[in-house]
Amino acid sequence: MVFQITNTSERDWLSQVRDFANHRIGPAAVGWSMGQTPGGDDFTVAGQLGLLGMEVPTDVGGRGFGVAVKMAAMERLAAADFGFAMSVVNTQNVALRLVVSAPEWISARFLPDLLAGRMSACTALTEPGVGSDLAAVSTSARRSGEGWVLDGEKCWIINGRHAGLALVYAQTDPGAGLHGLGAFLVDLNADGVTRYPIESAFSQTSIGTGGFTLESVYLPKDHLIMQPGTAFREILQEINGARTYVAAMCCGMLNAALEAVTVYGRRRAAFGKTLSDLPAWREVQAEAETALAAVQALTWEAVARIAANKDARLAAAQAKIGAVETCQRHLPALLHAMGAEGLRPEHCLTRHLAAVQSAALTDGATAVLKQHVAKLSRPAHSTKEA
Ligand SMILES: Cc1cc2nc3c(=O)[nH]c(=O)nc-3n(C[C@H](O)[C@H](O)[C@H](O)COP(=O)(O)OP(=O)(O)OC[C@H]3O[C@@H](n4cnc5c(N)ncnc54)[C@H](O)[C@@H]3O)c2cc1C
Structure with missing residues (x-):
């Protein structure tokens, strides 16, 4: 890049x-x-x-x-x-x-x-019954004396299996939806916290996914560090940054895959030549290079908007959708271009192919982001026509 x-x-x-x-x-x-x-x-x-x-x-x-x-x-x-x-x-x-x-x-x-x-530390929104629809977060925070008591469960949390500290989003006012959400600092080694790892065939070890239950966990009042009413607005601002770094990560993964395939293609003999001498084989590479250049530009646009404190909602969503879907389309093709060798863990192909499925869900699932893009770029109903 x-x-x-x-x-x-x-x-x-x-x-x-x-x-x-x-x-x-x-x-x-x-x-x-x-x-x-x-x-x-x-x-x-x-x-x-x-x-x-x-x-x-x-x-x-x-x-x-x-x-x-x-x-x-x-x-x-x-x-x-x-x-x-x-x-x-x-x-x-x-x-x-x-x-x-x-x-x-x-x-x-x-x-x-x-x-x-x-x-390590983590940020915990997702729950067993709540993913994209954050207004439905059900982990509860109720006042108790000078502090708060938290009850609930969080899952699919990066670093959840080993984090020492969590920023936990909890509902302070049942029925208030997003406006009732507050963010609390929780020591994950405190009484009342029980954690567990989440495993999957799409390896989760280095990302450390896990969950934890909170049973009557008492927190002094100053552990509420993002107030109900404003916490959600702050998440929305931060999430543009998160979507953009996920896009940048996808660009990094696709670039690494292209590098691996190129190196292999130069030395793998086939039909009296090397793979990289075969025009049809080079086409796969060229298509991925072109798609990568496009999503790098989208990603850079989002970075520039965030750095300049401009509205980055559309650019960040487009960058993440574009980068994730580009990887989902081109990583399998690049893996195929390496033949069986591409399946070896010494190459990054299989690892990145699995990772991009996680990237498609974190910080806004693709289908949900597409709704944002549709709404932000061209509203479904024009006020002029009405
Ligand atoms: C590896 C990994 C790491 C994660 N890390 C964290 C973390 O650190 N902290 C955290 O809080 N969460 C984390 N998550 C959870 C992640 O944020 C959720 O997976 C995500 O919000 C989607 O929620 P869900 O999986 O419950 O899917 P759901 O919300 O149940 O959605 C299921 C499917 O329906 C689609 N869908 C949902 N709503 C709509 C709609 N309105 N219109 C169209 N389609 C829709 C979604 O796109 C998805 O394809 C992680 C997830 C993974 C896989």
Whole structure:
């Protein structure tokens, strides 16, 4: 790619991220895709590199980068492993949220461990009965003395199986829908919390998906860090960033697949030539390259709008839909172009093919995003005609 980062120190840092992705995360991901569990060391090295505090201000120990650097870093990391990249970015997002919204004492308690990679963190909206329809969140938060008591269950949460800290969205006013949602900081090692891993044949080890139940978990009042009435609006703003980094990650995965296929095609002999000498074989590659260039442009448009504080709802949704569907279409074709060799875990093809199915669901499922795009770009009913 791709993203035009011109600052020299930012470019140097992104080169370090690329080296970390290529030489450490990529090789380790071969085992993760076959069910092995990542060791904590990789997360610690990510912390040393500053990946867990990319946007966190420098005066509290972060790197203080802007959104474009974050997107470029995620694109590089996901090229090696989408799950690890998601685990990292979800921790960094909670670290940033602590700095922006939490009382200083809570931030002081958790931030050093998060930035250093000694602890992961998660954001928990989804529940067994609630996915896209967030107004239906049923985890309850009721007032108790000076604080709150939480009851409910969250599932399909990135880092859910090992996170030390969760930002949990809960309903404070039954019947109030989105306006009643508040966001609470929950220590996942506290009494009343029981966690469990969520496994799937589409490997979930590096992304760390899990769930947890909350049974009468008491929280002091200052653990409500995003207030009912405004919390939902804040999610809607943040989600444009999340959709855009998922798009950037998909670009990274497709780019990595193209690289793998190209290298293989140059050395695989077939019919007295190499695969890359066969025009029909090159067509698959050319189609994927063209589609990748288009979604990179869409993604960059979304990044630019977010960086400029412009309305990014349409651009972010289009970038995510475009990047996910481009991967869903071209990764199988690229895998096929490598023949049986493409199925080996040493190559990224099968890993990225599985990951893109997760990308299609996180931060707005494709079908739901399409409704947003339709509404935002051309309303179904024109007021002029009425
Ligand atoms: C790997 C992974 C990681 C995740 N990480 C997190 C996390 O960290 N935190 C978190 O809170 N959640 C997380 N999720 C959950 C994710 O946000 C949900 O999967 C997503 O919101 C969709 O919800 P659902 O799976 O319950 O599907 P549903 O909402 O039940 O939807 C099922 C299908 O119906 C479609 N659909 C739903 N509504 C409409 C509609 N109005 N019109 C047309 N089609 C519709 C959807 O597109 C989908 O295809 C994760 C999921 C996965 C797979």
